[in-house]
Amino acid sequence: MITKTDKNVNKTNKNVIKNDTYFGKIIQKCKNRHDNPILTPIKTIRPGNEYRVSYAKDRTCNPADFNTAGIGIIPCGYYDVKGKFHANSPERYGQDSGKNWYTCYAVKDWKPQTWLKSHGIQVYTGGPSNYLTDLDFEYAIIRDHPEITVEILSRLCDLTPNPFIVISKSGGFRFSCHTPEYIHPKANQHREYITTWVNRKVRKDLYLEIFGEKGLSRYDARYEIVEGSIFEIPTIDHTSLFEVIDDLRDQIGEPRPEAAAKKQKNTRNHTKASQPPKNTQTINVENHEIDVTNLTFTNNRSRVYPTAVCPVTEHKDKHALAVQFYNHDNGSVNGYCHNCSSHWWVIPPSRELTIKQIREDKLSPLAIYRKPIKLRKDRITPEEHITLAETANRIWQILSEQDARIIGLRADTGTGKNYQTEQYALSEDEDKGAILINVPHHDLAIDLERRMQAILNKNFLSESHVYRRRGLLYKWNDGKDAAQRFPFEVPCLQAPRCDAYRRKGGNMYKVICATCPVQSECLEYGYRSQPIHSKNALMIITAHAEMHTNPAYKGFAKPYLKDSAGKQRLVVQDDISIANLFNIYEISKAQLDKWIDTWQNEPLAEFARKIHRICTEGEPTPYMIGEYLKTLDDEVKAKINYQMTHVRIQTYNAEGIPNPPEEMTLDNAVSRGYFDASTETKIAKLPRVYPKNWTLLDQLIIFFNHYKRTEDAPIQYHNDTLKFALPPSLHDDIWKAVFMSATLDEELFTRTFPKAHTNNLPPTEWKPPSVTYQLRTNRNPRATVYKFIDSKPASLSTSAEKTWQLMINEIRNTPNTKHAIITYKQILEWKQKEEASDFDTHDNIIATAHYGGLVGLDTEFQNADVLWILFAPEIPSHTIIWNAKLFYGNDETPLDYERDDKDVYKDKRLRRIWKYAVISELIQAIGRARLVRSAKTIMIFTSHYIPTITDRPETQLFDEADFEIAGSIANLGNAIKKREAAKKKAQDLTGENTLAEIQKVYGCTERQARKHQEKLTDISSNVKDKSHISESLLINNYCDPFRNVTLASQIITVLESMHHKTAEIIEVVEGQPTAIKNELKRLVDTGKIVKVRYGVYGLP
Structure with missing residues (x-):
């Protein structure tokens, strides 16, 4: 198992480098x-x-x-x-x-x-x-x-x-x-x-x-x-x-101390093979001063000069005249010595000049250096896209016609999933019309309520047909005087106290509400009135994540599941994260100690002692709890369950002699004065009890029945707390439930709900002229975005700061365009704290958000014209491992947490979890723009392949050089188009093309063009002479002869079609035979390929 990355390595203990990448x-x-x-x-x-x-x-x-x-x-x-x-x-x-x-x-x-x-x-x-x-x-x-x-x-x-x-x-x-x-x-x-x-x-x-x-x-x-x-x-x-x-x-x-006041400078720009300055140059030739700018070039060559001009002095003169100068389309001039084959720049190529000439169509876009490509469009045939109206129609059919009890629905953000639930609620069909929708948080609930009220008003219906349920602590911290805001804004006058008592397992209605001075008002308009007021509503809106899927809330949810006529409500969970549907349960060491002290010589004390010992003695092995539970008979389990739902009170007679302990409910103990529940502080000292039929023992038994192979089960003991997770369980009283999301993963959803029916709707057409530009050369992970000091992020790296400034320059140059930014939380905090903050100086930045906090930001972001998504979401390895245990911990095959030599998880299940987590964040970010309803431009600065986004015809892949050439978003599409046209011309070249033609296509020197020509000639002959090798293999290898690919990727491509002998592989793979043989050995050793028999290789 991979060790968790430790970011606190210091200079005093470096025997192990604590990094699992x-x-x-x-x-x-x-x-x-x-x-x-x-x-x-x-x-x-x-x-x-x-x-x-x-x-x-x-x-x-x-x-x-x-x-x-x-x-x-x-x-x-x-x-x-x-x-x-x-x-x-x-x-x-x-x-x-x-x-x-x-x-x-x-x-x-x-x-x-x-x-x-x-x-x-x-x-x-x-x-x-x-x-x-x-x-x-x-x-x-x-x-x-x-x-x-x-x-x-x-x-x-x-x-x-x-x-x-x-x-x-x-x-x-x-x-x-x-x-x-x-x-x-x-x-x-x-x-x-x-x-x-x-x-x-x-x-x-x-x-x-x-x-x-x-x-x-x-x-x-x-x-x-x-x-x-x-x-x-x-x-x-x-x-x-x-x-x-x-x-x-x-x-x-x-810097060297004597230069401490003057920081060590980067001098590499002055050493390009003995280059003189870039302005007008002169070269000394046999005591004559020759001005380079006045040299005469014929076919880009000067006349021949004496050997003494060559900067290499230690070579034998074969010819007295040996040096020539060459000028190039990019304004550069180089010298070349025919005696010693030395090459040097007289006027080196300038990137700025190269960009200028590319913009003016005087030079090929391929003349400029570009980083390696990390992202390509995958689909040869464009995927299906449907209209917004067709998407809405399909969502309606899923809500109203599918018979499955549990339904999963994936549809693009902004396609009207909530709108169709509103229409369902307003439907006059007898089998429709009652709905309960759960949204991620209260702001979304308020927004949905307002929208539904507007629809009701438009249809001349009472606003009471929509009811938004408020949580116990709703608005409690929004003002000082809760009494003045009760009951219509603040639903409960003693909310913190009630919440604390409820968390201890007590019934707040019996203990706290019974003596509350505003109980009658609460029953009529406050928190306790909600089940009654919601009965007549066509739609109930809640923001209670576990209301429908956690057995602990079964009784609490029941009054909301039918309307006043007894019609069962359709339950809808909107904008879900599948991993967040799992229910987390915890028990602290302090609670175990209380049970041990309070229930001495009773089954509960022995149970607590055993759990405590398993979790704390030696290396914690909480999965061994399952083995212990198998040793308990039904009678002992019944006693433990009973004692978990009760408290034990020790009383004394007048002489101070202890009476037999009394067992009673927590509510009775408080009512009889054994415990004080008058304040939150006193409630915190109370023992915890469990509801009937859902005790800790019940939870653990179900857990170990589900995760039978316990080594990969989602259970851990950390910070004196035992934590474990159970899959969501839909209440028996729920007639039908629909789980909706723009990021629903069908496999993970059906693993969570095995009997569920899933619907993955095709991507919805975007509002023209929407366009997305996605970086194709860099995933931009967190490790390359930050500069670190003592393993902690201290500032942006140089490359990340360049990206930020590129964005700010565009924002500055387009004052009438509204911009929104999504990136890391820490970057936004840094930039907001700067003395001359970009957010203060540019009023056209109208919204910002960070990864992990993207739900419910539609209103702010819908007004933006350009959405910037900077860098790749960072998913901690411990989150990936935990989520893999949630979904795959009950598989027969153990999980493999190790990564390969490219830092990729070897186990495809962990790769799926990682991919789902990263891509979900990116799709959520892109979804804030609501492209299906309004035209926008999105800039994505990460090269992750994004399903339903990367392959769209509206998505164009760019690199840093494209943006440099374009100079702005407005010109970026044209720069990409020119680069792709030049690339197509390069792919059409053959060994029969002239040097001049190759130079023009690549914008390169004659020397570089000659290398290209040699390679093209070699490829042409290879294709001609290798008829015994499969055509598809040759296409894979030679479709782009100038790409920079590794030996490993070439070998694996060769072996995709069939097994091949060593000699055949050497024939078609670019590289030295010895290097290819060494790579074959390495790939076999690492399990990437297999040796079928001596001298024959294939894929595993």
């Missing part, structure tokens, strides 16, 4: 590696004509594979004649050896004896390996900031679908990626990126080193690859990468 497990692995290091690397061997190098734990390959992947290498690690190990290369690689830091060196560039001495390799970072950037996180950051490290690792992995992570020999970890056109500088102040200091001369801790320019990263058997493949290192835009890293530096880094 996939990334938390990686960090724990680092901790274990630090405590138990692998000490010995493995020597390179040459079993035949090729070398085999151990470049990581349990990983070997031919070093030529690195060069095939475009990675420069050097053999390293050797033992001298004295047996001492040296970490550096056996061969010299400095300038005097003829080597440099700009060439991608291959196997043949190093001597055979060097390879045979070596115990691993070093990889060149920076230019020689296609702009490779390595983030080396030292063990110190895991030691000091484990939770922050987990969050940062999660955010880094969110930048790419195929992250590459390596655990170092000392317990740190490395995150590697290609950063096109960016090389991180080698100077210490840049390489040692996050540090802390003892004083201005002594560094305390180094947390992060970044290797780019003139860098080497070691790989040998002491390192462990925990994610990805070294032959498929991802490509990430350096701007997005440093957003994450700079967030981390802001949280835990310190």
Whole structure:
């Protein structure tokens, strides 16, 4: 079972990283590696004509594979004649050896004896390996900031679908990626990126080193690859990468003390492969000053210049003239040396300029970097949508014609579910007309009452035909003088006292009401008059969640279930949450102790003692209560039940000798003066009793009869309280009940009510021109939204603040448009407390709400023109586990609470619970806009797939670059349309297209276009030569040749149709054969695929 995430890890106790996520497990692995290091690397061997190098734990390959992947290498690690190990290369690689830091060196560039001495390799970072950037996180950051490290690792992995992570020999970890056109500088102040200091001369801790320019990263058997493949290192835009890293530096880094007054600046923007400033440039060529802006370009190329112009000086001149300059559509200019193949920017590409040119249709929308896609529309054929009138008609038929006693109804928010209940109440049919509707809270009840009164007035009927039942404590805290508001506003003059006594199990009517000075007024107009006044109503409205489904309220609910003519009312539960229908029961340790003291030598005392012992001795095992209950015979159970409904009074005679104890009801004990119930404080000291036929024993017996496999039963002992849950039980007196919701899950509902009939209505058409824009590149979970200090949210992360400011800019620029916001509660509180709060300065923000508090906000949100839904709802893991126990705790198959390597629950039942919880919140949020009745725009900043929303034709999927290009919501649709058109052109390209055509479609350089052309040519030949492979397999693999997908996803796609041999998989999967074989082994080990027989694989 997964341990609950502990967010209070501190520096004094870090033996265990208390985080149950996939990334938390990686960090724990680092901790274990630090405590138990692998000490010995493995020597390179040459079993035949090729070398085999151990470049990581349990990983070997031919070093030529690195060069095939475009990675420069050097053999390293050797033992001298004295047996001492040296970490550096056996061969010299400095300038005097003829080597440099700009060439991608291959196997043949190093001597055979060097390879045979070596115990691993070093990889060149920076230019020689296609702009490779390595983030080396030292063990110190895991030691000091484990939770922050987990969050940062999660955010880094969110930048790419195929992250590459390596655990170092000392317990740190490395995150590697290609950063096109960016090389991180080698100077210490840049390489040692996050540090802390003892004083201005002594560094305390180094947390992060970044290797780019003139860098080497070691790989040998002491390192462990925990994610990805070294032959498929991802490509990430350096701007997005440093957003994450700079967030981390802001949280835990310190500037060098002498620069304390001047915060450590981000200098990476000035180091793009030795780039000069972006304005007019000059280059020194053999003592001549050449102005770059005056260079003449023919077909985007300059004339050839002397080799001396090349920034690489340590190479042999093959030609005296070797350097050319190239200009590009995005305004950039780069130099290229034909001698050493070095590339550098003279005028680097500007994102702002690129966006401007895309807006002006001078450049392809594909020219700009975009984050990996996390969300796509699923449906090839659009799902059915029905009109609002058709939806209303179907709801009416369900209410009036279905014969099932328990009915579940899912229909979109705003489709008139409540309106149809009103029409049902007004129906003149003999079998209709009496209804009792329960809503989530009083505000909704008031709104429904007013609406029904308006309908009654319109039909010239008395307003008494609708009755809103008020709870005991209704309006009690809304004013000081309750007496002046009784009985029409405040229904009970002694409400708190009555409520306290009722909770103790007493009958307030007998004990409190009997002596109340306003009892007659209460019977005529107050709380006690309600069952009588409601009899004549066509519709009764309540806000009592458990009124119809908790056996404890069976007697209380009975007077409301029939009208004055004896007609049974249709019971409707509106806007339900299925999990909230379960009834929660509790018994405190204090109550058990009272029973033990009061009922000594009686069955109830022994029962309480046994429950107490099971829950408190050693590790609490409350599910063992079920085994104990099996030992009780009927006679003992009857005695326990009797004693639970009574109190025991010990009296004494005149001489002080104890009389035999008396047993009586709580009401009798109060009436006879044994207990004082005159105040709430005194009532709190009274013993608790249970109603007949629903005692704690009854509840526990039913619980263990329902949850027979008790290890997964929803029962726990926490904070000196035993808590357990029972499924809802519809009262026998209820004729028919309908449960309505926009988020009803049919499977979970029928597990709750096995005999129920469910109705899932098709999505209802939205009012045109409604439109929804949903982010396709980031789920935006809580871990990436906040910056954390000591594991507590302290502020918004850089990326989340950008999203917030994007929204605020749109709000500022559209003063005549009304906006509403739904996000986390804490974000709203932070923003409202800011000195210049966005809510104070922008009057067109008319409504805000937070996840978990979305029910009943229709009136405020219906007036908004644009609804912003920021980030993904956060569902705590303990809530997911508890709800899984509610619904699946009685399954024969035990629940599996563990998660896989992507932090997803392995058990599909827990995945369903998690999905239902998250999607329900999002659908509730979207439902506030009432799109079926009024046209609005919704901005959704999470990439969760939302049923009935994501696949709609009105929903358009966008990414951050789309919004940058658009500049506003008004232009966003057009930006998306242009990007999709460009993508379609890219998919239609073949190897026969010219370089110029490919450049235009992709908005890329000639060098990049050539790579695309090579790939297209290879794909064309692959498709032509692979006729023995299934057509669907080829379509899956080649439909989008430029997508960035992991080896794992490709392999699983290949195996979806049938079993395949290793050779067949290697033929169609993009990647190095060795990497593919290693991935096959990993997928088998993790259970994602199975080895059918030797060399043949399939899905489980």
